[in-house]
Amino acid sequence: MAEGGATHGVEKRKGVYQFAYKRSADQDAAGPVRRPVVIVGAGPVGLSLAIDLAEKDVPVVILDDADRIGEGSRAICFAKRTLEIWDRLGVGDKMIDKGVTWKLGKCFHENDLAYQFDLLPEEGHRMPAFINLQQYYVEQYLVERALDLPQIDLRWLNKAVKVAPHADGVVVTIETPDGPYEIDAEWLLACDGAKSPIRDMLGEGFKGHVFEDRFLIADVKMAADFPAERWFWFDPPFHPGQSALLHKQPDDVWRIDLQLGWDADPEKEKQPERVVPRIEQMLGHSNFDLEWVSVYTFQCRRIDNFVHGRIVFAGDAAHQVSPFGARGANSGVQDAENLAWKLALVLKGEAPESLIETYNLERSAAADENIGHSTRSTDFIAPRSAFERRLRNAVLDLARTAPFARVMVNSGRLSMPSVYDTELSTEDQDVFAGSARLGGPLPDCPMQTADHRDTHLLNELGDGFTVLYARDGGRPNSVEGATLKVIGDDLLDSEGLFKRRLDATPGSTYVVRPDQHLAARFRTFDAGKVKHAIDRACGRA
Ligand SMILES: O=C(O)CCc1cccc(O)c1
Numbered sequence: 357m358a359e360g361g362a363t364h365g366v367e368k369r370k371g372v373y374q375f376a377y378k379r380s381a382d383q384d385a386a387g388p389v390r391r392p393v394v395i396v397g398a399g400p401v402g403l404s405l406a407i408d409l410a411e412k413d414v415p416v417v418i419l420d421d422a423d424r425i426g427e428g429s430r431a432i433c434f435a436k437r438t439l440e441i442w443d444r445l446g447v448g449d450k451m452i453d454k455g456v457t458w459k460l461g462k463c464f465h466e467n468d469l470a471y472q473f474d475l476l477p478e479e480g481h482r483m484p485a486f487i488n489l490q491q492y493y494v495e496q497y498l499v500e501r502a503l504d505l506p507q508i509d510l511r512w513l514n515k516a517v518k519v520a521p522h523a524d525g526v527v528v529t530i531e532t533p534d535g536p537y538e539i540d541a542e543w544l545l546a547c548d549g550a551k552s553p554i555r556d557m558l559g560e561g562f563k564g565h566v567f568e569d570r571f572l573i574a575d576v577k578m579a580a581d582f583p584a585e586r587w588f589w590f591d592p593p594f595h596p597g598q599s600a601l602l603h604k605q606p607d608d609v610w611r612i613d614l615q616l617g618w619d620a621d622p623e624k625e626k627q628p629e630r631v632v633p634r635i636e637q638m639l640g641h642s643n644f645d646l647e648w649v650s651v652y653t654f655q656c657r658r659i660d661n662f663v664h665g666r667i668v669f670a671g672d673a674a675h676q677v678s679p680f681g682a683r684g685a686n687s688g689v690q691d692a693e694n695l696a697w698k699l700a701l702v703l704k705g706e707a708p709e710s711l712i713e714t715y716n717l718e719r720s721a722a723a724d725e726n727i728g729h730s731t732r733s734t735d736f737i738a739p740r741s742a743f744e745r746r747l748r749n750a751v752l753d754l755a756r757t758a759p760f761a762r763v764m765v766n767s768g769r770l771s772m773p774s775v776y777d778t779e780l781s782t783e784d785q786d787v788f789a790g791s792a793r794l795g796g797p798l799p800d801c802p803m804q805t806a807d808h809r810d811t812h813l814l815n816e817l818g819d820g821f822t823v824l825y826a827r828d829g830g831r832p833n834s835v836e837g838a839t840l841k842v843i844g845d846d847l848l849d850s851e852g853l854f855k856r857r858l859d860a861t862p863g864s865t866y867v868v869r870p871d872q873h874l875a876a877r878f879r880t881f882d883a884g885k886v887k888h889a890i891d892r893a894c895g896r897a
Contacts, residue, residue, distance in 0.1 A: 373496050374424045377513040377533055388527050388538035391417050392703055395545045396516045396528075396554055398422075400431070400491065401671030401688035402547030403498035407445045408696030410507035411819060412870075414703055417539065418508065419530060421515035425499070428648040429490035429575050432603060432611050433586075433682035436476065437773040437797060438689045439483040440814055440872070442498075448483065450497045455487030456604045461586040463767050465752040467593060471762040475770060480853045481800045482812040486770070488584075488605045490575075491685070519544065519557050521665050543699060544667045547692070552673035558664055564657020565731060567678065568618040569738040572651050574631055576610045578644035588767035590737075590752055594638045599737050599767070601680075609647055612638065613679070615738060622651035654678040656731045658723045662691075662716045670695060675723035677730035680737060680768030687726050690773060691719045697820075697870035701894055711895035714780055722774035729769045736766035773797050782867070782876035782889040790859035797872050801853035806846055813854060816847055820870050821890050825881055826855075828862035832881055837890045838867070869893055 382389045393409060395402045398420035406416045434451065442448045463471040476485035502508045517536070518529035526544040530537055546554035587602040589595070598615035605611055614634055616625055624630055626649050636642045658675035662668060671688030695715045701707035739745040754761035775796035784794055791799045800814045818839030825832065827844035834840055841847050849855055858866060858877075867876040867889045876889035891897035 373492075373499065375499075375510075375512040377423060378511070379532075379534055380509070380511060382539060383532065383534060383537040385537075388540040390525075390540045390542070391415070392542045393417070393545060393699070394419060394516075394526075394528055394539055394541035394543070395547055396420075397547035397549060397671075397673070398425075398495070398499070398510060398512075399547060399549060399671070400494050400498060400685055401692050402545070403495065403502055404441065404445060404689050405545060405547060405670060405692035405696055406508050406510075407447075407498065407501055407505065408693060409700060410502070410505040411445065412696065412700035413507060414700050415507045416509070417541075418502070418510045419514040419516050419528075420510075420512055423512040425492050425495040428650060429492060429605065429609070429611070431491045431494075431679075431682070431685035432488045432605055433686075433770075434487050434489060434494065435682060435686045435771040435773075436481065436483045436485050437771075438686045439487065440797070440800070441689055441693045443483060443814070444817075444872070445501065447497045447501050451489060451494065452484065452487060454493055454497075454606055455489035456584050456606055457484040457487050458584040458586065458604070459485035460583075461588070461767075461770070463765050464587065464589045464592065465755065465765075466591055468756060470590070470752055470755040471765040480802050480851060482814065483800065486682075488603050488611070490605055490607075490609070493606070516548075516554065519554060519667065521667060524666070526666050542666065542703070545695070545699075546667060546669045546673045547671050547688075548673050550672040550676055552669070554667065555659065555669065555673055558667065560659050560664070560669075562655065562657040562659060562676070564655060564676075564727060566655045566657070567653060567734050567738065569734075570616040570618065570620040570622060570625070570651055570653055571679075572612075572614045572616055572620075572625055572631065572634070573649065574612045574614070574635055574646060575605070575648040576612055576635060576639075576644045577608055577647050578610065578639075579608055580610065580639075582610075586770075590767070591749075592638075594640075595634070600638065601767075614638075616651070620651070625651045652679075654734075656727045656734065658720065658727060662720055663712055668695060668699075668712065668715065670719075674719070675727065677726050678734050678768075680733045681726075681729055681770050682768070683726040683730055683771045686771040687719075687722060690722065691715075693871045694719050707894040707896060714778055714895060717778050718774070718776045718780075721776070721778075725774055726771075733766050733768040737768070776873060780869075780875060780893045780895070782885075782892055784877065786877075786879045788859045788877055790857050792858045792866075792874055792877075794874055794877065796874060798866075798868055798874055799857040801849075801857050802851050803854065804848040804850040806848070808848070810850075811847075813847070814872060816841060817868055817872055818870075821875075821893070822868040823886055824858075824866040824868060826860040826862055826864040828880075832883065835883070835890075836887055838886075867893070
């Protein structure tokens with residue numbers, strides 16, 4: 357027993373949510389029942405995808421081989437874009453209310469501050485730069501939301517064990533406590549994690565790097581008054597020659613990541629008698645409880661194609677990165693958002709099936725970007741040769757005095773949304789300044805409704821396409837295939853930030869996709885051009 361009554365045995369966190377297996381009518385059918393969408397995996401990606409589809413009125417079956425969530429906190433850092441997506445799905449406030457909000461990062465070299473960054477230096481965004489929240493809370497809130505939606509049929513202890521693709525779907529064999537049954541899915545969405553059984557069933561391998569260094573994760577419960585900031589150390593006195601990371605989570609839990617070196621024995625390093633002295637060394641006291649401990653290595657890699665006929669991969673099943681930069685779960689949720697609207701349009705017959713190929717194009721490019729960042733961070737954090745280490749240490753030394761070297765300090769570039777550069781966007785014919793990017797998500801800003809209620813731009817976008825028109829005299833009657841919002845009429849640019857961030861002049865027109873990414877912008881409204889931009893973004897032109 358440590359000082360202050362702390363216990364250092366790892367308290368194995370039981371699932372915060374336990375679910376019951378329920379027999380489904382599909383199990384009593386004479387043959388496989390046809391379903392439009394089956395999602396394998398009720399993690400953050402599968403649940404976000406299911407909710408997004410359900411909100412677009414697409415019926416979804418989710419299969420999960422477990423009957424609980426909450427084994428360890430795992431992913432903890434959720435980025436602004438992910439929060440904006442969850443806000444659209446109706447769970448943003450819940451996540452923020454529970455999560456620890458932060459935006460500042462500090463990098464220390466030995467005892468000194470080498471570099472610090474602010475992930476959201478400007479005001480006027482509804483969502484913060486980041487929250488820290490244990491993955492089991494994220495899953496709990498997403499499950500609660502999913503249970504509200506009649507279009508979602510969530511089936512626990514349903515394990516997909518076989519897939520048989522055919523011309524217009526996939527027959528999935530599912531094992532349950534009552535024995536096996538089959539579903540004939542029009543689309544099967546594999547959100548079944550890094551070890552994806554569906555990927556194995558297809559014989560689909562990963563390409564990329566496996567890093568050999570090992571890291572210890574410890575979630576430590578203690579009362580501490582460190583600020584809600586990301587603190588990263590290179591070669592700290594409490595863990596010489598290695599790196600360390602500290603994050604604040606809700607419920608007085610702190611995430612500590614300690615680099616162990618490539619030759620560490622994972623089983624040994626997980627034992628409390630090895631973990632506790634390391635944490636004591638870092639904190640300078642022993643007044644903490646270990647809540648969760650794990651030792652990990654990581655990979656930066658992806659599958660070649662995220663789309664295999666009617667089987668589509670998303671999240672860790674499709675790509676993996678190191679934890680540094682928090683790009684794993686965040687990019688997975690962005691996969692979900694990219695796929696949901698496209699699949700909904702295809703299922704409704706409003707877009708050709710080829711639109712799903714653009715999910716592969718856009719999200720595999722995003723994965724490459726994430727993998728590139730993650731690989732560079734990992735190379736900096738865990739240099740692979742004496743030469744690389746000398747170079748890295750020289751940058752860290754220089755950063756003490758030379759500002760140019762500070763930006764080369766790389767402890768993980770934190771997750772940012774991707775800007776899509778595909779055929780779905782209509783090239784700019786006019787010059788636009790501001791922070792909005794063609795192909796990127798629209799920057800948020802404060803607005804007011806026509807009756808002067810405070811709101812934010814992203815909360816006012818429709819569930820489908822939205823056309824934003826900065827009023828110039830009259831207003832267009834309507835726009836085919838989109839919700840029209842006239843700025844200066846339906847929405848008021850109360851603080852002038854819409855004008856600044858989108859470089860809006862009277863007449864400026866913006867075509868926004870259902871995932872809030874900007875598909876086209878024009879200096880004047882032209883119904884024909886707007887229609888063409890929407891058709892193009894749907895793969896119809
Ligand atoms: O701060 C970062 O770069 C990410 C922190 C993180 C995310 C997920 C797992 C983990 O152990 C650390």
